[in-house]
Amino acid sequence: MAKQVSPGVLALRKVVEDVYADAREAKKAGKLVGWSSSKFPCELAAAFDLDVMYPENQAAGIAANRDGEIMCKAAEDLGFDNDICGYARISLAYAAGKRASRKIDLATGEYVINPASGKPLKDENGKVVIDPETGKPKKDPKTMQPYTVLDDIHEIEALPDGREKDLRREAIKPYRQMRMPQPDFVLCCNNICNCMTKWYENIARMCNVPLIMIDIPYNNTVAVDDTNVAYVRAQFDAAIAQLEKLTGKKFDEKKFEAACANANRTAQAWLRVCDYLQYKPAPYSGFDLFNHMADVVTARGRVQAAEAFELLEKDLEEAIKNGTSTTPFPEQYRVMFEGIPCWPKLPNLFKPLKEHGVNVTAVVYAPAFGFVYNNMDEMVRAYYKAPNSVCIEQGVDWREGICKNNKVDGVLVHYNRSCKPWSGYMAEMQRRFTADLGIPCAGFDGDQADPRNFNEAQYETRVQGLVEAMEAKKAKEGNA
Ligand code: SF4
Numbered sequence: 001m002a003k004q005v006s007p008g009v010l011a012l013r014k015v016v017e018d019v020y021a022d023a024r025e026a027k028k029a030g031k032l033v034g035w036s037s038s039k040f041p042c043e044l045a046a047a048f049d050l051d052v053m054y055p056e057n058q059a060a061g062i063a064a065n066r067d068g069e070i071m072c073k074a075a076e077d078l079g080f081d082n083d084i085c086g087y088a089r090i091s092l093a094y095a096a097g098k099r100a101s102r103k104i105d106l107a108t109g110e111y112v113i114n115p116a117s118g119k120p121l122k123d124e125n126g127k128v129v130i131d132p133e134t135g136k137p138k139k140d141p142k143t144m145q146p147y148t149v150l151d152d153i154h155e156i157e158a159l160p161d162g163r164e165k166d167l168r169r170e171a172i173k174p175y176r177q178m179r180m181p182q183p184d185f186v187l188c189c190n191n192i193c194n195c196m197t198k199w200y201e202n203i204a205r206m207c208n209v210p211l212i213m214i215d216i217p218y219n220n221t222v223a224v225d226d227t228n229v230a231y232v233r234a235q236f237d238a239a240i241a242q243l244e245k246l247t248g249k250k251f252d253e254k255k256f257e258a259a260c261a262n263a264n265r266t267a268q269a270w271l272r273v274c275d276y277l278q279y280k281p282a283p284y285s286g287f288d289l290f291n292h293m294a295d296v297v298t299a300r301g302r303v304q305a306a307e308a309f310e311l312l313e314k315d316l317e318e319a320i321k322n323g324t325s326t327t328p329f330p331e332q333y334r335v336m337f338e339g340i341p342c343w344p345k346l347p348n349l350f351k352p353l354k355e356h357g358v359n360v361t362a363v364v365y366a367p368a369f370g371f372v373y374n375n376m377d378e379m380v381r382a383y384y385k386a387p388n389s390v391c392i393e394q395g396v397d398w399r400e401g402i403c404k405n406n407k408v409d410g411v412l413v414h415y416n417r418s419c420k421p422w423s424g425y426m427a428e429m430q431r432r433f434t435a436d437l438g439i440p441c442a443g444f445d446g447d448q449a450d451p452r453n454f455n456e457a458q459y460e461t462r463v464q465g466l467v468e469a470m471e472a473k474k475a476k477e478g479n480a
Helices: 007-028 042-046 055-064 068-077 086-095 153-158 163-171 195-207 226-247 253-278 286-298 303-322 343-355 376-384 392-405 420-424 426-437 456-479
Strands: 033-036 051-053 098-102 148-152 185-189 211-214 333-338 358-363 410-416 441-446
Touching: 007 033, 007 051, 007 286, 007 303, 033 042, 042 226, 042 253, 055 068, 055 086, 055 286, 055 343, 068 086, 068 098, 068 148, 068 343, 086 098, 086 195, 098 163, 148 153, 153 163, 185 195, 195 211, 211 226, 226 376, 253 286, 253 303, 253 358, 286 303, 286 343, 286 358, 333 392, 333 456, 343 358, 343 456, 358 392, 358 456, 392 426, 410 420, 410 426, 410 456, 420 426, 426 441, 441 456
Parallel strands: 033 051, 033 185, 185 211, 333 358, 333 410, 410 441
Antiparallel strands: 098 148
């Protein structure tokens, strides 16, 4: 039976689909489409009615659609090192025109099906059908997929008009992240990390488009000093002047204020949604939050995003009343998941957690997008607070607050090969917050986008170890 999806979740899905569809339409109509880092102040572009897309969200979607590896390898073939963040590699390959495509037989126009793909065929009793000739399970033909190959839009566009050009255009994988329009300008803010700066400089160079950069440096103190605010405010003014030149329009104060109001309303609703994980048992899982991040990244300045999150709040209120949860198992243990998930391996991440009754009831990544402010200076201060741009004291404080409020029994840390700034200071941070809170913690090696860096056996062993430690702690507390 198809999984029941709540009205809030449906509304959130539509918001993201609309963001991508609007950008495709804008491009077709000859309007400017930009690419932006996820924590660039989107309110500035909204003042000019610009359609903006988000490569980090796109890369996560490509990775979740299992095309992260082919795109990462394409970037490596272009000369980018495989130590660079997987999101950056996927995006750089895409900016260069590389696309994951379905293998097509140009003579017949048919896709070439990969015999290793697909799910086992089941009979009317739900039993797997065995092929009498091979003795192996038969594949359900409806679930089988063509081979994935790499294509290049520049090569395709250079072909003469005709059948091959049409077939190859059509063969590009038909999900929205693989059909995102190329950029006419790029917006970069390095409050996330400095990899971002080089990544966007390279997109601007490869696509020959302007780069609008806002530099928000790493902050060594918990408070954001007034001089830092002045430094970033001046850059907002410079970005506005660049956008005026690019669009030939004047900065529209009213549109800017409307976008700020929407962004604040979205952020507040988003933070309230995150807080529903504090309920015990939780009405949903941190994995659901990861899925909803697409909205807060791509559409936080749109009123529809705020409305969809408010609808989701109502769904969650109802779930609390009815004692239901989207988590398909009884919650025995509650953990904080530290870092970005391994998008290509979500089912593998989920499996041992489900087996051991472990619900992810806290995440650090999601609430980090809740930018709330009342004026321009506060807006600067809000954009200063990204997970990788704050000092270790602030990072420890955030985590201890989330662990306590969300009543976790343990912590699962993703040492993410892609994200050096995050993983680099994680060992010390982990040592400090686990010592302060006295909860067990286990780490595993993985990657948010490149599946070559994840080892399922290691992950399962680490989850098992964490469960044993949480079990022992509970038993000890029970005997005390
Ligand atoms: S913060 Fe980490 S995951 Fe995000 S772009 Fe930078 S290196 Fe990549």
